[in-house]
Amino acid sequence: MSDVPQVKTVPQVKIPATYMRGGTSKGVFFSLEDLPEPAQLPGEARDKLLLRVIGSPDPYGKHTDGMGGATSSTSKTVIVSRSGQPDHDVDYLFGQVAIDRPFVDWSGNCGNLTAAVGAFAISKGLVDPNRIPDNGIATVRIWQVNIRKTIVARIPISNGEVQETGDFELDGVTFPAAEVQVEFLSPVDASEAMFPTGQLVDDLDVPGIGCFKATMINAGIPTIFLNAQDIGYTGTELQDVINGDEEALKRLETIRAHGAVQMGLVDHIDQAAHRQHTPKLAFVGKPADYKASSGKAVSANDVDLLVRAMSMGKLHHAMMGTAAVAIATAAAIPGTLVNLAAGGGERQVVRFGHPSGTLKVGASASLVKGEWVVEKAVMSRSARVLMEGWVRVPGDAF
Structure with a gap:
């Protein structure tokens, strides 16, 4: 009989996810309802889960053991859900995952990935089908949760599905794709100071x-x-x-x-x-x-x-x-x-x-x-799905 101690292990869990490019960034997108229950609410479990998905913290700075790309443009996560706000389709929450530290920054938005939110929401059935034309432009009203702002994304639709291919070229992106127009409405609240010091310079x-x-x-x-x-x-x-x-x-x-x-x-x-x-x-x-x-x-x-x-x-x-x-x-x-x-x-x-x-x-x-x-x-950006299916993380990671 072996004297080698048996290491207790836990299986990996798999979570539905979509890997998308939006503008000049990439990120892992989740529907809120698909996250494990502990991670459906803000807090330590959610942060630990997203860190493990991306592969942070990584002292090697490579994200070899995760979905991140070891740059600020590619260590990003997005959570989308049906909106609880009047006259909005979806809520969009963005988490910027640090590369070398166990930290997820929820303090701001990612404007590039915003271009992918509308397409993701449509493909996941989070937008009322009656608002999506067979051909033309679907207007997706997005509530940006981090900064509490409204964003409107105009998504091209072809034969009832999101059109991702096209001839729109965006510097910083290798291949052309379909153009997505993004409007950031009232980017400064009336209650906020656009210039916090009161000076232009x-x-x-x-x-x-x-x-x-x-x-x-x-x-x-x-x-x-x-x-x-x-x-x-x-x-x-x-x-x-x-x-x-x-x-x-x-x-x-x-x-x-x-x-x-x-x-x-x-x-x-x-x-x-x-x-x-x-x-x-x-x-x-x-x-x-x-x-x-x-x-x-x-x-x-x-x-x-x-x-x-x-x-x-x-x-x-x-x-x-x-x-x-x-x-x-x-x-x-x-x-x-x-x-x-x-x-x-x-x-x-x-x-x-x-x-x-x-x-x-x-x-x-x-x-x-x-x-x-x-x-x-x-501004105009573009977006497309790179991969979809499940991400897997060890069951004790969060």
């Missing part, structure tokens, strides 16, 4: 690093905009230039932490480490020629301005959808750093250059009783 004093002009805005996602030249950049940088420079990453994170305090999002800079998803830090520059990460030439004549954005401590490979809302909003308001980089004046639409190419975004802004109000921000 602030002085952001960061001890040991410098004092910078900054536009701090709550629209889409809290974002801090700096001038590229003020921090030693041009706005034409690609990922390797910044992500390969550890000192630069530390410096940028320190600036972000001080900006978070000045925006009132945290009380102390140390707390910013536990809020990686928000605020975003971005820097802007005037139009210039550069080569995108694909090798595609971007001409200064192709863009109104250049924008580079940090996400989860790294330079993003393209542009986060929520940050694009912030860009569109800030560009529409004369006097912000984004607006000035684009040439100033009144602007409803801008095309900006990012590391993967260009993106066109628009926003409707107006001055009401001395306060700026934004009715909506609009």
